[in-house]
Amino acid sequence: MVLSSLFGGGRPAFTAAKDMPSLAGKVVLVTGGNSGLGKQSVLDLARYGKPAVIWLAARKLERGQQAADDIAAQLPASSTPAATTIKPLDLDLASFASVRAAAKRVVAESARLDILLLNAGIMATAAALTADGYEEQFGTNHMGHALLTKLLTPLLLQTAAATPNPDVRVVVLTSDGHALAPPPGILFDSLKSTQAAELSTVARYGQSKLANILFARELARRYEGRLRAVAVHPGVVSTNLANNFGARYLAIRLLVLPVVNALLTVSVETGARGQLWAATAPAADVESGLYYVPVGKKGGKKHPRADDDELAARLWEWTEKELEGQEI
16 A cells, blocks of 8 residues: 555645535534544534534543533634534443433434534554444444444434435545455454454454445445435544554554654644535535545545445445344
8 A cells, every 4th residue: 555545645625714614503413522633623613614503522521521612712702602502422432322322312402413423433452342342443433433323314314304405414534544454344253352363453443444434335325315425534644543552563653653743644624624525515526425535535545345335235234233222
C-alpha cells in the first residue's frame, strides 16, 4: 500500500465556514463527540450549520458534558443556546445495554433525526472482548454502531417521511486501514472471540473498518430513496487514536508515530472536513453507498472485497441475527 493512499492527502475541497449550508431545525447525533474529529465536527456543525439540536455522544457522560461546555464557550454568545442546543449523551459502543439506553433517550426526546454521524472508534487495542462477547475492535467499531443505527432507523425514516424534499443521512467513519483486513475480509466464525491467534491487532482493526464500509454500502441499498449512507476516510489525523498501540507495538508508538504525525498527518480541523462534507454537502454531490477519501473523492486504494455486495449482504444478515432481541 502506498502512503498516499493510506494517509490521504491533497488540499481539502470543503471548508465548513464557507460551504456548510444552514441546518436550521435539524437534529444531529455524533458518536465520539467529546474529542478529536467528533468534537471538531460538533463545533463546526454548531458554529456554521446551526441545527436545532446536536446530540454529543461520549463513552463517559462527564466527558461529554465537558466537551459540550467547551464547544459552547467557543461559539458566539448569540449562537448559544438559541441556535443550537448541545445535548451530551452517555454511549458506550462496547455495551449493547448502553447503546439501547442511549437510543431510548434520543427517541424519547427527539421528534426527528436528520444526520447520524458514526464517528467514534478504537484502534489497535490489545486482544479483548466487548461486554457482549465480540472481538473488541469489531464489537465497538461495527456492532455498537450497527445496533445504534438499527434502533434509530425508525426515527430517521420518520424524519424523511415528514419532511418535504427529505435529506436524511448516515455517515460512517472508516479508514484506508480497512485494507489491512484479512484476505476473506471478515472472519465470521471467530468474531465472538479475541481472534488473537488468527489476526494481529492491526488486521483486526482493518476488519472492523472494512465492516464499516460494507455496512454503509448495504444500509444505502436497503433504504434507497429514503436515506443516504456513505463511508468516509478522514486521512491520517493528528489525534490520540493510535495511543492504544500496546507493548508489542511500542516501537511504532514511540519511534514511528511521531515522524508520521510530523510529516503526514493533518489537523482535526482539516480531518473533520470529509465527514462534514458527507453530512452536509448538496445531496447531488454525495452518492449513497460509496466510500470517500479526503475530501469527497470516490474510492482510494481499497481492500479487494470493499465493493463486494455479497459480502455486504452477508455482514448485514449476520449482524441482524446477532442483534435479534435488542430493542428499546
